Amino acid sequence: MRILVTNDDGIDSEGLLALKRSLSSLGEVVVIAPNHNWSAAGHTKTMHKPLRVSRVTLPDGDSGYSSDGTPSDCVALAMLGLAGDRPELVVSGINKGANLGGDITYSGTVAAAMESIVNNVPAIAISLASYVEWQFEAAAEFAATLASRIQEHGMEPSVLLNVNVPNVAKSEIKGIMVTRLGKRIYQDKLIERQDPFGRNYYWIGGDEPSGNAEEGTDIWALANEYISVTPIHMDLTNYAIMDKLKSWNLQL
Ligand code: MN
Numbered sequence: 334m335r336i337l338v339t340n341d342d343g344i345d346s347e348g349l350l351a352l353k354r355s356l357s358s359l360g361e362v363v364v365i366a367p368n369h370n371w372s373a374a375g376h377t378k379t380m381h382k383p384l385r386v387s388r389v390t391l392p393d394g395d396s397g398y399s400s401d402g403t404p405s406d407c408v409a410l411a412m413l414g415l416a417g418d419r420p421e422l423v424v425s426g427i428n429k430g431a432n433l434g435g436d437i438t439y440s441g442t443v444a445a446a447m448e449s450i451v452n453n454v455p456a457i458a459i460s461l462a463s464y465v466e467w468q469f470e471a472a473a474e475f476a477a478t479l480a481s482r483i484q485e486h487g488m489e490p491s492v493l494l495n496v497n498v499p500n501v502a503k504s505e506i507k508g509i510m511v512t513r514l515g516k517r518i519y520q521d522k523l524i525e526r527q528d529p530f531g532r533n534y535y536w537i538g539g540d541e542p543s544g545n546a547e548e549g550t551d552i553w554a555l556a557n558e559y560i561s562v563t564p565i566h567m568d569l570t571n572y573a574i575m576d577k578l579k580s581w582n583l584q585l
Contacts, residue, residue, distance in 0.1 A: 334360035334484050337411045337420035337449075340428065341371045341441025344399040348427035348461065348469055350392060355473035356424060359480055363416045364397030365407045367441075372430070376444035377403045386415065404445035412452040422480060423449035426459035427472045431497050433462075433551045434517035434544055437565065446493040450567060455488040462555050463500035464541070471506055472498040475560055495563045497555050510559040515550030518543045 336356050340349045344366040356362050368387070384402040391397050398416060400407050404425065412419055425445035432440040437458075446456035457479055461472050475498060488494075499506060522539040544552035554561035 334480070335418060335421050336360055336362050336480065337408065337416075337423045338362055338364045339366050339404055339407045339411075339423065339425050339445045341367065341374060341404040341425070341445065342429055343367055343370045344389060344391075344397065346370075346429065348429055348467065348472075351469035351473040352424060352427050352459070352476055353391070353395075353397075354393065355477045356480055359477060359484060363411065363420065364391065364395075365411050365416060366397065366399055367404055367407060368399040368401055371403050371441045372428075373439045374403050374405075374441035374444065375439055376405050376447050378409070379403060379406050384410065386410065404441040405448035408445050408448035408452070412448075412454070419452075420449075420454060422483060423454055423456040424459065424476055424480060425449075425456065426461075426496075427467075427469055427476070427498075428458075428460035429467055430460060430464050431462035431555060432458065432460040432495060433497055433555060433561075434515040435519075436517055436542070437495060437514065443493070443495055443565070446495070446565075447567065450491055450493050453490040455483060455490050456493040457483075457496060458493060459496040459498065461498050461500050466500075468500055468502060471501075471503040471560070472496075474503070475509075479562070491566050493565045495551070495561075495565050497551055497561045499555055499558045499560070501558060505558060506560060507558045508560070510554040510561055512551040512554050512561045512563050513549055514563055514565075515547060515552030516545045517552070518545065 446458040449456035
């Protein structure tokens, strides 16, 4: 199997290397990742500037590519033949920080996987639920398990699997749970400061998001030390509301 490994934390992230190492047993792994951290870059396409790509030597001695494009640009480059044949699977991560509920629309990690399914190639986005002192072992191992299941059983090319792993030792993980997206609660605050010229500038800051830990959701699974696997597709249509909208008899 030909696997593209990418991320949004950048080519130097230990999470990328842990993932690449773990997937190497399953086939040919190509690494194309951004040259800096793009966390929360969302699904973007660079259109108004050229993309630069460099060959790099990874810490394990293998070679890869780094680009000044976004995570989704890195996947697009691979799909368009930058590094030879198209990948059969894209695996993005291991992200430093969870991507739960509505996070998936902000996440560059998930956006890379979305770019893959836009190109009809199945994908895995994998994130470790911590912002400090990451334990990548369980996540790396589970990524390989999931990729080998996809290899064995196949996966609809319109589906990405959004995986979140608790940041605990492998022995402490309670199990694997197939989940739906939960509801994140963001605690953003507007922080206003002044630059040296007396002009105001703003940071959108605040505490880490929390969430409704409703049973069956990704948020519940992580809160209870399960690995969460959520199947995601691009169809954001709210089918339940369509009839209501039609009943409005909208006219010009
Ligand atoms: Mn990130």
